[in-house]
Amino acid sequence: MYKSLGGLKEKYQNHMLEIVWKIMLGIYIMILFYLTLAGRKQVDPLINVFGGWLPFKRSNQTWNIDALYNIFLLTPLTFFLGKSFPHITKKNLFKKMILISFGISFFIEINQLIFAIGTFQVSDLVYNTISGVIGGVIYKMSYKITSENLSSQGP
8 A cells, every 4th residue: 555655656746847847848938939039139131041150260250159059059948848748758759859959940040030030040950950959868868867766776
C-alpha cells in the first residue's frame, strides 16, 4: 500500500514540475516574441539578406554580437519544450529539434519581412536552427543525468 502512495506522490511531483516548465516556456515565448518582433523598429527588411555570417567582426571592425545572439536565441525554447513535454521528445529528438527550431526561426524571419521589423537574414535561420539543436542536446543531457540519478537511488 505504501509503495502505491509513493508512486502517486512521484506522479504528482512530476506533474507539478511539468506545469512549472510549461509556465517557464510561456514566459520565454513572450520574451522571444518581444525580442524578435514586438520590440523592433521598422526598417527595410531586405537590406542585408545574406549578411550576418561572420560571428565576431563587422566591416567597420566592431564586434558583431548578433550572430552570437542568434546562436543562443532558441536554446531555451527547445530545452523548455523538452522539459514541458517529455513524452513527445522521447523519439527522434534531434530531428524534432531541427524542425521546431527552423520552423520558429522561419516564422520570425517571415514576420520581420512582412511587417518590416528587423532584417530578414538567411544566417539567422541557420544560427537559430543550431541554437535549437543546442537546447535539444542540453535537454537530452539533463534527461540522461536525471534518469541516471533516479535509477541509482533505487526504489
